Amino acid sequence: MSGLYKFAVIGGSQAYDLLSRGAIQGKRLGERKTPFGPSQPIYLLAVDIPKEETEGAYKIPSPLPALSEAEGMREGRVGVNPPPPTQKMAGFQPTPSRQGRGIFKVEFFFLSRHGERGYEVSAPFVNYRANIYALKDMGVNKILAWSGPGAINPRYKVGQFVVVDDLIDETWNRESTFFEKGGLGFIRQNPVFCPSLRNLMVEVLKGQGLNFSDKGVYVCTQGPRLETPAEIKKFASYGGDLVGMTLVPEVFLARELEMCYAALCYVSNYAEGVVKSGVAPPPFKAGELFEGLSSQEDKVAVAQAVSQFPAIIQEIARRLHMESSDIVAGAVAPPGISKTPLTQSTDSIKCPCQSSMERYRREGRIGEDWRKWIKR
Numbered sequence: 020m021s022g023l024y025k026f027a028v029i030g031g032s033q034a035y036d037l038l039s040r041g042a043i044q045g046k047r048l049g050e051r052k053t054p055f056g057p058s059q060p061i062y063l064l065a066v067d068i069p070k071e072e073t074e075g076a077y078k079i080p081s082p083l084p085a086l087s088e089a090e091g092m093r094e095g096r097v098g099v100n101p102p103p104p105t106q107k108m109a110g111f112q113p114t115p116s117r118q119g120r121g122i123f124k125v126e127f128f129f130l131s132r133h134g135e136r137g138y139e140v141s142a143p144f145v146n147y148r149a150n151i152y153a154l155k156d157m158g159v160n161k162i163l164a165w166s167g168p169g170a171i172n173p174r175y176k177v178g179q180f181v182v183v184d185d186l187i188d189e190t191w192n193r194e195s196t197f198f199e200k201g202g203l204g205f206i207r208q209n210p211v212f213c214p215s216l217r218n219l220m221v222e223v224l225k226g227q228g229l230n231f232s233d234k235g236v237y238v239c240t241q242g243p244r245l246e247t248p249a250e251i252k253k254f255a256s257y258g259g260d261l262v263g264m265t266l267v268p269e270v271f272l273a274r275e276l277e278m279c280y281a282a283l284c285y286v287s288n289y290a291e292g293v294v295k296s297g298v299a300p301p302p303f304k305a306g307e308l309f310e311g312l313s314s315q316e317d318k319v320a321v322a323q324a325v326s327q328f329p330a331i332i333q334e335i336a337r338r339l340h341m342e343s344s345d346i347v348a349g350a351v352a353p354p355g356i357s358k359t360p361l362t363q364s365t366d367s368i369k370c371p372c373q374s375s376m377e378r379y380r381r382e383g384r385i386g387e388d389w390r391k392w393i394k395r
């Protein structure tokens with residue numbers, strides 16, 4: 020498996036809109052079969068990197084092998100359905116005029132958690148285990164997930180990005196571990212989210228001039244219903260800043276399979292009972308999004324935030340690739356690249372994610388093949 024495939028994005032609410040509008044396009048590889056059932060369909064996206072950014076001290080990877088149905092996607096224990104023949108690479112692909120003139124592609128995976136065409140699967144019924152297993156099985160070791168929670172803490176603005184740093188699990192009855200048998204999974208959860216990937220997100224958001232907060236405690240509720248006013252008061256009383264329904268168990272499952280995972284949230288609305296000072300709570304409006312909890316102004320701010328995702332994930336994929344090239348070459352950035360400093364992001368910050376199971380390995384309870392950790 021090429022190192023270029025190690026990054027994946029799990030799209031949250033409205034990822035399906037970006038897919039159906041063509042704002043996110045790629046080669047549709049299809050669902051991947053896993054011991055937990057099929058994953059959501061996986062797409063292969065690509066981002067262009069001008070060759071000059073990879074020259075000098077950087078190692079230029081050989082061109083990507085064609086990800087053929089025969090080799091790429093059928094390797095390993097489970098397979099992916101072949102992509103429909105009509106769907107071709109587009110979107111993040113280099114334009115024909117630029118191809119062959121010092122541009123190459125960095126590829127990464129994308130899946131839409133709630134479905135491809137709309138909100139087809141609500142949060143409690145997402146097959147989180149299949150999605151995470153499938154990405155791991157395809158060689159992914161870094162996941163950026165996105166989610167559009169409501170704000171409990173009124174200091175956030177609707178449409179603002181939040182690189183959340185902690186989490187409270189209020190879900191119940193979800194399949195929240197790969198290790199149903201065998202006693203594995205007693206893993207520390209601090210930091211909850213990958214600190215190096217979080218740091219990279221912060222740099223990218225800063226670089227793109229976007230309004231964001233680098234802190235936030237995400238309360239994950241069971242759903243699909245929204246929360247009651249008293250529940251929001253309770254979450255606020257114990258330090259919750261945002262309320263959503265999707266990061267659990269995803270984040271914990273990624274940790275069990277030693278993958279880096281960080282979440283980029285955008286604030287969708289103010290949670291029930293949270294009002295800006297001097298503003299009356301929005302009335303119940305039948306037929307509207309969240310029955311009126313989301314105002315017209317909120318919808319505009321949210322659409323604006325969501326429209327930034329293609330550029331954000333593209334830049335993160337690019338930066339991750341540049342860093343991995345840096346490591347391969349064991350070199351420092353050449354002068355021409357100093358405008359996008361590579362320091363201080365993913366690899367210069369200690370990240371515990373990819374050794375979370377080390378204790379079990381040392382005890383001889385698990386081997387290197389992660390598939391065998393899972394008894395099913």
Ligand SMILES: [Zn+2]
Nearest residue numbers: 213279370372
């Ligand atoms: Zn990590």
